[in-house]
Amino acid sequence: MPAPSSAVSSAAFAPPPPAARPGQPLAAVDTPALLLDLDAFERNLDRMQAAAEASGVRLRPHAKAHKCPDVARAQLARGAVGICCQKASEALPFLQAGIGDILVSNQLASPAKAAWLAQWARHARIAVCVDDAAQVDALSAAADAAGSTLGVLVEIDIGQGRCGVADADAALRLIERIAPHAGLDFLGLQAYHGGLQHLRGCAQRRAQALAAAERAGRVVAALERAGVRCATVTGGGTGSVEFDLESGVYTEVQPGSYAFMDRDYADNERGEALRFEHALFVATAVMSTAAGTHAVVDAGLKSLALDSGLPAVWPPGGALRYLQANDEHGLVGAEGGAPLPPLGSVLRLVPGHCDPTFNLHDEIVGWRGDTVECVWPVAARGLAR
């Protein structure tokens, strides 16, 4: 082995070929890789869009789920009115990709971030949430400085217990604070309950979703009595969306995971109305079988978010189980004495939670049939400011 030369230029070290190229066989994709079944994905988009339209509710899918402008474009092409982002910096790649209507469905953590949004709002329709008068003042100062207008939604807490004001009185005080500012446009209410999205039983989830929507509806009615009309009431997620549409309270819904589904959302019992398919997978290769008792695959917790539990081996019904994740390794076992997968073979996993799994990957490999059709950058990955 030659001694390393200190004079070697970095050009001597060529990057490996890309994990996938359009036109390649799906089986040739390098691992670990984030795979998107385009047929299933598009059926999910169509189903959600049709359900929103049938209810007369606007669809504004949440881009925090995927962080990918190409995904957002496919949603807008079907009739989505815009997208949500969760952080100010996350909006940038979507704006740069030509998506001109973005709601940052969250409070900003600093006045500096208000200045970014106000600057961008010269060329796009941008809205953001508030639950404190100081946030209103920072947004107003930023909009005045940029000579732009920011849409503002008052977030109300409908049971999540995270952000948002508690009641109509507190909302009204904020709306009165927004009103005199020329650069701020009061749009209505943000009302989201994340906790109920994952209640397993369909009836229980429906009851709690409708109760949360009713709580929002009571604030809307109280504000109306005070002479304030909420043109927009926005919220909802994949776990509650069929009930949010049914509630008559929301004018706009914000589901994100529906386009992909993950193991955790699939564990929800769902009604017949709005079923989504698994479209998102992580491809992983068996890298060690020396132990004999299990196979080791090359996707661990740096390739799969584990906050909602372990991934499932796809397709369901087989004997293989993803048993344990280390940083770069996954242990796979076989139930009932079934054979373990051989060295070099590739498994497809359904991630436990799609949102933070996207945030671990730089690209999405979209396929149809047995062929790679596209490789989409996860352009907002890591944009957490």
Next chain:
Amino acid sequence: MPAPSSAVSSAAFAPPPPAARPGQPLAAVDTPALLLDLDAFERNLDRMQAAAEASGVRLRPHAKAHKCPDVARAQLARGAVGICCQKASEALPFLQAGIGDILVSNQLASPAKAAWLAQWARHARIAVCVDDAAQVDALSAAADAAGSTLGVLVEIDIGQGRCGVADADAALRLIERIAPHAGLDFLGLQAYHGGLQHLRGCAQRRAQALAAAERAGRVVAALERAGVRCATVTGGGTGSVEFDLESGVYTEVQPGSYAFMDRDYADNERGEALRFEHALFVATAVMSTAAGTHAVVDAGLKSLALDSGLPAVWPPGGALRYLQANDEHGLVGAEGGAPLPPLGSVLRLVPGHCDPTFNLHDEIVGWRGDTVECVWPVAARGLAR
């Protein structure tokens, strides 16, 4: 609010200023941000290097922990003999940064990856682990094709129960498989037990670390009786390293987290010999206090890895607790009726697990005193192939 124009060029949307610039006050760093206390970091590096040298054992820090060539350079400048990586693709930014001695302390998941390493091995000293004859053959074919030499270590399982062959007989069969290949250079054994790194009690961890090292030592001795000398026995981690150095079995140790420390490693009871300091933090700002019962901060599980539990609020001994993480939010409570942090204030958190937390961030903000000194790219972030 103007209707968005479809003809707006993406140049209209300027990126926000960087989160930090060298020379800025530390307090001006935007959030969330990964912060490195350079004084504490350098003391950790010095302590580990001195301990390795005092034991006559080489230090090869694991770069999977930080994925940052600037960190590796600081380790090499103090006498580290090279670095470890855990994936083939992860090695590339370190090679490009001039680091010429890299052990991929893992099996490769495909023959294609062997070709990358063999190509790079024309200009650097590269070694990799095997636990199967098929891996040996793939490495040999790749080295022959590239006209280079790859170092090879046989991984043995010393109790981790993940990768690695079970005993000296199995190791010997692989070594015999390696021997005839001109492009392969048998270096010795990889022997790592991840599970024992986090045993809390010092005495218990010492006993198990020494037992694991002894298991490796028995394989070394058996191979010696068979006429095979292991020039290198490499392994160990931050939780076991003081005992690995004491064992007399390892010629080389691979700790990674010692440079930074995290909440999980700090929960280990440690001896006096080798204490490391918290050098790594996530800065996060309070973005909502509307609930009154808690503050909401802007760092959730997309900014903090949670696989080893929640982060701790720094410094210790205060009343604030990070209670719960959502994707982009953290809930912070105050014990004993203490005041909650005000809107816009910035907290410093000690991540639960440093390795996957680095993998969520694109840069490390290094500071000294009250001033940002450097912003280092996490160049191997996301390189999982």
